Amino acid sequence: MDILVGYATAHGSTREIAERLGARLTEHGLKADVRAMSRIEVPDRYDAFVLGSAVHGQAWLPPAKDFVHRYGDALGSRPLWLFSVGMPGALRRPWKRLAAKEGPLIVNGLQGLASYRDHRLLSGVVARDQFPLSGRIMFRLMGCRYGDYRDWEAIEEWADGIARALISR
Secondary structure, three states, X not given: OEEEEEEEOOOOHHHXXXXXXXXXXXXXXXXXXXXXXXXXXXXXXXXXXXXXXXEOOOOEOHHHHHHHHHOHHHHHOOOEEEEEEEOHHHOOOOHHHHHHHHHHHHHHOOOOOOOOOXXXXXXXXXXXXXXXXXXXXXXXXXXXXXXXXXOHHHHHHHHHHHHHHHHOO
């Protein structure tokens, strides 16, 4: 079974998560093709999709949104999982509670997407150089911290669940 693990990244964190998902799916005997969504012309050859994007302003990056809009019909006819990579891990109280509300906002912004199996909002790497000066000041005033917040164990468990679902089909 051929699976596209497509991603759109701003600083590389989302690509690394996509690569880990692809490697884990491959360990289960599936054929995972990990590619930037901006470099995929026709996704018809894939049997399933795992798509993810970095999140900026509670939305996927333009290449990811464009991909979903362009290929919505193909995506809707096959198993589809979504992941978004943001900074919920960097948030501190009371901001942390707001992270749970971000997932539905992100998915609602993906016009042209008919259905999907699951969506995960994952934490990525949050680095000082990713923000302009005003953003760095606001980030610190909110009590947030820079760092690598990726939960590799949870990411691999999610990939294991995707593999089980696809293999049992």
